[in-house]
Amino acid sequence: MGKIVAIANQKGGVGKTTTAINLAACLGKLGRRILLVDVDPQSNASSGVGVDRNENGYGIYECMLGQERVENAIRTLPWENVSLLPAKRNLAGAEIELIGMERREYFLSGCIGTSKDVFDFIFIDCPPSLGLLTVNALTAADSLLMPIQSEYYALEGLGQLLETYNLVRQRLNPLLALEGILLTMADMRTNLSEQVEKEVRTHFGELVFKTVIGRNVRLGEAPGFGKPIIEYDAASAGARAYVRLAREFLERNGIQ
Amino acid sequence: MGKIVAIANQKGGVGKTTTAINLAACLGKLGRRILLVDVDPQSNASSGVGVDRNENGYGIYECMLGQERVENAIRTLPWENVSLLPAKRNLAGAEIELIGMERREYFLSGCIGTSKDVFDFIFIDCPPSLGLLTVNALTAADSLLMPIQSEYYALEGLGQLLETYNLVRQRLNPLLALEGILLTMADMRTNLSEQVEKEVRTHFGELVFKTVIGRNVRLGEAPGFGKPIIEYDAASAGARAYVRLAREFLERNGIQ
Ligand SMILES: Nc1ncnc2c1ncn2[C@@H]1O[C@H](COP(=O)(O)OP(=O)(O)OP(=O)(O)O)[C@@H](O)[C@H]1O
Numbered sequence: 050m051g052k053i054v055a056i057a058n059q060k061g062g063v064g065k066t067t068t069a070i071n072l073a074a075c076l077g078k079l080g081r082r083i084l085l086v087d088v089d090p091q092s093n094a095s096s097g098v099g100v101d102r103n104e105n106g107y108g109i110y111e112c113m114l115g116q117e118r119v120e121n122a123i124r125t126l127p128w129e130n131v132s133l134l135p136a137k138r139n140l141a142g143a144e145i146e147l148i149g150m151e152r153r154e155y156f157l158s159g160c161i162g163t164s165k166d167v168f169d170f171i172f173i174d175c176p177p178s179l180g181l182l183t184v185n186a187l188t189a190a191d192s193l194l195m196p197i198q199s200e201y202y203a204l205e206g207l208g209q210l211l212e213t214y215n216l217v218r219q220r221l222n223p224l225l226a227l228e229g230i231l232l233t234m235a236d237m238r239t240n241l242s243e244q245v246e247k248e249v250r251t252h253f254g255e256l257v258f259k260t261v262i263g264r265n266v267r268l269g270e271a272p273g274f275g276k277p278i279i280e281y282d283a284a285s286a287g288a289r290a291y292v293r294l295a296r297e298f299l300e301r302n303g304i305q
Numbered sequence: 306m307g308k309i310v311a312i313a314n315q316k317g318g319v320g321k322t323t324t325a326i327n328l329a330a331c332l333g334k335l336g337r338r339i340l341l342v343d344v345d346p347q348s349n350a351s352s353g354v355g356v357d358r359n360e361n362g363y364g365i366y367e368c369m370l371g372q373e374r375v376e377n378a379i380r381t382l383p384w385e386n387v388s389l390l391p392a393k394r395n396l397a398g399a400e401i402e403l404i405g406m407e408r409r410e411y412f413l414s415g416c417i418g419t420s421k422d423v424f425d426f427i428f429i430d431c432p433p434s435l436g437l438l439t440v441n442a443l444t445a446a447d448s449l450l451m452p453i454q455s456e457y458y459a460l461e462g463l464g465q466l467l468e469t470y471n472l473v474r475q476r477l478n479p480l481l482a483l484e485g486i487l488l489t490m491a492d493m494r495t496n497l498s499e500q501v502e503k504e505v506r507t508h509f510g511e512l513v514f515k516t517v518i519g520r521n522v523r524l525g526e527a528p529g530f531g532k533p534i535i536e537y538d539a540a541s542a543g544a545r546a547y548v549r550l551a552r553e554f555l556e557r558n559g560i561q
């Protein structure tokens with residue numbers, strides 16, 4: 050029975066998409082069957098693995114509104130054990146459309162629930178907001194993984210994110226757990242990164258992944274080629290960090 | 306008569322807030338009367354200048370909904386010629402509330418229009434989305450300033466942003482112009498930054514500011530002290546870049 054993990058943080062540019070793509074690809078390489086679900090209207094997770102948002106074909110929008118079965122929208126990717134449920138252009142208008150509907154928070158869980166029978170892990174890449182698309186992801190998820198950049202504003206935003214997590218648990222999805230907090234884009238040469246790491250580990254202890262993703266330009270280059278880092282440059286510090294993260298993720302989920 | 310400039314890009318973490326705060330502070334130092342308006346529920350522009358989102362007092366939410374006059378929410382800041390209209394916690398629910406209202410795109414322009422008589426420039430810091438708060442900012446603005454990070458995803462998102470700009474011009478605010486595209490967080494040691502810069506200048510020519518803001522850790526440290534870079538470390542490369550930007554901004558607006 051698969052597990053659904055939402056990757057969310059309303060702070061922009063903290064490494065949500067980079068973590069979704071690269072954790073998925075590294076777990077695929079370790080033999081797990083992975084589905085990557087893109088619910089960000091920017092469609093970065095889709096383009097980051099080479100699928101164009103303007104191309105024909107179904108996406109998450111049609112699935113959420115019940116117009117198409119998930120199986121007909123899922124794309125197999127050229128990398129071992131990884132598939133994608135893409136976001137197309139039409140997702141941009143979804144939030145405004147969903148707002149007026151009954152059970153508007155349950156549209157995503159209604160359509161991807163069955164995928165738990167096919168995949169070991171399902172990662173949902175969220176937009177930088179706490180709006181209806183992110184709430185749909187938290188309602189569908191078993192756990193929340195929170196990337197945070199080693200910077201001041203990212204630390205500030207963590208409180209708001211945890212408030213939303215608690216609200217969703219109380220009202221929409223009592224089973225939602227915390228997968229963990231992941232420090233990203235850390236530049237160990239600066240005091241800023243060190244200070245943020247110290248503060249996060251003091252406040253959140255075991256919740257914080259031991260693996261820290263350092264800043265590495267190859268991670269910024271890879272999406273331009275539509276490839277995960279493990280395919281673009283397996284020897285890079287960025288690839289090695291995400292492989293470490295994938296192993297730690299499995300350990301935290303009781304899988305050796 | 307003042308000019309309203311919206312600083313927007315739905316891509317997260319591209320330097321919208323950092324540009325709003327630091328361009329405002331540098332122009333203030335050059336003698337212009339500046340108002341900084343925070344319409345991002347994250348309230349980063351507010352906390353970045355030392356104003357707490359949980360503190361008592363009015364914010365942009367009450368002003369947009371006509372519950373309070375703008376003059377009673379504006380805070381004077383300890384830096385020359387700069388004032389702030391803050392975002393408080395209650396802004397988080399605004400988008401859902403506004404969606405069902407008549408003329409929902411005009412709430413912001415309805416309340417900050419009068420500030421053009423008092424300030425030379427009014428900068429609006431937007432959230433990382435193309436939702437109703439950003440559309441309100443574009444409807445109230447005379448021009449749009451687009452920070453873009455020198456990375457692949459940021460380049461991809463520019464098309465969507467310009468589509469929204471055109472829609473707002475056609476339907477809501479025919480006077481909206483483009484202030485310019487600003488390259489941020491450029492790391493000139495990497496090919497990635499150079500390639501993105503070359504591509505942006507080829508496509509958009511004169512629209513792109515000559516000033517490029519390089520990556521500089523002092524810009525990331527300053528918000529932790531609630532200060533603009535020009536106050537936190539005036540000698541830093543980050544401060545010098547934003548002073549250059551302020552001078553170029555004035556030149557492009559015909560002010561020597
Ligand atoms: N560890 C890293 N080192 C260097 N660059 C990185 C790293 N992680 C991410 N990046 C780059 O930083 C930018 C922001 O990352 P990303 O887009 O994954 O963040 P996000 O949280 O998904 O953004 P958004 O809030 O817009 O969805 C991207 O251009 C990405 O390629």
Ligand SMILES: Nc1ncnc2c1ncn2[C@@H]1O[C@H](COP(=O)(O)OP(=O)(O)OP(=O)(O)O)[C@@H](O)[C@H]1O
Nearest residue numbers: 061200317318319320321322323433519520521525
């Ligand atoms: N030139 C720079 N050099 C180094 N760090 C920077 C620079 N510009 C911004 N930063 C840091 O990068 C992070 C992202 O910048 P900022 O928060 O201004 O972006 P934003 O577009 O406003 O993000 P959001 O989409 O969440 O509103 C912040 O932690 C900021 O301090």
Ligand SMILES: [Mg+2]
Nearest residue numbers: 065066089093
């Ligand atoms: Mg993303």
Ligand SMILES: [Mg+2]
Nearest residue numbers: 321322345349
């Ligand atoms: Mg911001």
